[in-house]
Amino acid sequence: xxxxxxxxxxxxxxxxxxxxxxxxxSDRGSQSFFWYRQYSGKSPxxxxxxxxxxxxxxxxxxxQLNKASQYxxxxxxxxxxxxxxxxxCAVNYGGYQKVTFGTGTKLQVIP
Amino acid sequence: DTAVSQTPKxxxxxxxxxxxxxxxxxxxxxxxxxxxxxxxKFLKIMFSYNNKELIINxxxxxxxxxxxxxxxxxxxxxxxxxxxxxAVYFCASSQDPLQETQYFGPGTRLLVL
Numbered sequence: 341x342x343x344x345x346x347x348x349x350x351x352x353x354x355x356x357x358x359x360x361x362x363x364x365x366s367d368r369g370s371q372s373f374f375w376y377r378q379y380s381g382k383s384p385x386x387x388x389x390x391x392x393x394x395x396x397x398x399x400x401x402x403x404q405l406n407k408a409s410q411y412x413x414x415x416x417x418x419x420x421x422x423x424x425x426x427x428x429c430a431v432n433y434g435g436y437q438k439v440t441f442g443t444g445t446k447l448q449v450i451p
Numbered sequence: 452d453t454a455v456s457q458t459p460k461x462x463x464x465x466x467x468x469x470x471x472x473x474x475x476x477x478x479x480x481x482x483x484x485x486x487x488x489x490x491x492k493f494l495k496i497m498f499s500y501n502n503k504e505l506i507i508n509x510x511x512x513x514x515x516x517x518x519x520x521x522x523x524x525x526x527x528x529x530x531x532x533x534x535x536x537x538a539v540y541f542c543a544s545s546q547d548p549l550q551e552t553q554y555f556g557p558g559t560r561l562l563v564l
């Protein structure tokens with residue numbers, strides 16, 4: 341059973357701080373990794389994807405991948421109340437779109 | 452313009468009924484999916500179609516039957532609804548089966564009484 345694990349939270353950070361969201365996965369053969377944001381009552385939307393070890397930055401978001409340790413993280417700099425949402429980690433184990441989602445981490449940014 | 456749309460948005464029904472959920476995408480994508488998100492927010496893939504052909508069929512009860520009349524539409528029919536079917540069902544699409552960015556529809560909130 342291929343698994344993707346996240347701390348369900350809630351993770352509370354003050355406005356302007358860095359939010360750090362973590363995700364671990366079970367299969368070393370995993371090829372690509374995604375972070376989706378889901379506001380309450382809404383559908384998931386893709387924030388970032390990463391394929392290679394290291395960091396990938398996009399605006400206030402940085403995805404970090406460490407395949408040796410089998411974890412992927414998402415950093416949100418200068419957190420805003422509008423960042424309050426559930427963040428879903430997803431892993432593609434290869435082949436036809438077999439994307440497995442974690443249960444998500446709920447982030448609360450306190451004004 | 453809505454990229455991936457689903458109807459209905461809400462569905463409340465009695466146990467034992469049969470219901471359908473429709474999905475349409477106007478992105479020109481070849482691949483479409485159905486996901487189920489339960490009360491604990493766990494999002495699990497159910498089916499995937501590429502160009503009207505079934506390519507992923509996860510372990511779901513055979514009461515669930517997807518149908519793809521063309522590559523822009525993927526419908527989900529559920530027979531003999533059970534309490535445990537209550538969830539949010541999301542349709543999604545991607546450009547092709549190996550294209551990993553998926554675009555989700557707004558979801559259909561199903562409540563079985």
